[in-house]
Amino acid sequence: MRVTNRLMADTVLSSLYKNTQQLLKLQEMVSSEKRINRPSDDPIGMGKILDYRKMLSSIDQYNTNIIRGKTQIDLTESCLEAIDDLVLKARRIAVEQSAGELENRPTAAQEVKNIYDQILQLANTKLRDTYILSGHQTDTAPFSRDSDYNATYNGDDGDIRIIVGDNLDIKINVTGEDALRSGVDVFDSLRDLINGLEDPDTSAGTAQIATQVAPLSNALDQIKAVRSEAASTFIQLETTENQLAKFKLNVEDMLSDTEDADMAQAIVELQVQKTAYETSLATAAKILQRSLMDFLR
The missing domain is CATH 1.20.1330.10 (f41 fragment of flagellin, N-terminal domain)
Structure with a gap:
């Protein structure tokens, strides 16, 4: 199967999007100090919270x-x-x-x-x-x-x-x-x-x-x-x-056991996710730049 520039770009953007979503989720968790902020985070847990x-x-x-x-x-x-x-x-x-x-x-x-x-x-x-x-x-x-x-x-x-x-x-x-x-x-x-x-x-x-x-x-x-x-x-x-x-x-x-975040763990995960996000961003920039140069040639 031929890997086209478009496919590579889509793959990179999809990975970047997932990393961004996970980063935003962890940022919200740290700022709110809550593990569950909406039903989609944990439907069963949200039922218990209510x-x-x-x-x-x-x-x-x-x-x-x-x-x-x-x-x-x-x-x-x-x-x-x-x-x-x-x-x-x-x-x-x-x-x-x-x-x-x-x-x-x-x-x-x-x-x-x-x-x-x-x-x-x-x-x-x-x-x-x-x-x-x-x-x-x-x-x-x-x-x-x-x-x-x-x-x-x-x-x-x-x-x-x-x-x-x-x-x-x-x-x-x-x-x-x-x-x-x-x-x-x-x-x-x-x-x-x-x-x-x-x-x-x-x-x-x-x-x-x-x-x-x-x-x-x-x-x-x-x-x-x-x-x-x-x-x-x-x-x-x-x-x-x-x-x-x-x-x-x-x-x-x-309620606290169900709803509250483990702040120490959440902060560590946030730092790891920031690193992953920055790596994905750098990788995406290189690939997309290379693809653009190939297109211009």
Whole structure:
């Protein structure tokens, strides 16, 4: 077979083109520090990369949900702790006044009214633009009262749940019904205590005051039970958060192993390819120049 000048030129140009493509690929690998920059580099590897990135995106969303849940539970705990202290204070007043300290009753009545309104204000706490104790009615203040200290619950018993894993969701809210009305109605007990303290019939008033000591004690137990449940949920969220952090590191390692280039090896290969490219370029220049001279002769 006769080797023509055209065939030699085509062969040289094809080799030069391949060397150029390989050089560009290695240059991109070194600059991006990625072994795979497009599906054509490694179709199977790119499939794994997309799966790992999807996992990492899901983990980030789970972590965002957990932070939101922990924030809400932390705020709820602070409110319930303050309410717990106020109910305890009201119970102490009831115990003291049931002993018949008549001269202090107007002051005690006003103090209990203040406690009532403080608890009402705490129960209506908002996290950003949402009421935390209203169930699903997050745009509605959970409690209101009339001039006679009759409280109304305006929320519902809806659970607010967050997704923290595949097929795993956790309740993060406490409703005002659960905390303040599920067994003992805290507001009713405080109202009855106020009425007893303001009753002009001191004997009847003393009896009514005494009957609120036990309900207020039960209210304390009721609030503590809700706080305990919220604390358990907080711990569960922290445990899940720690597990996700470990899982994320594993996924990031797998992504790196699949996607990232071995920089030392890539740099060596780039230098070798540069030499091959320069050699091909020099060879092509000689052959093409010779072919052109032959043509001119």
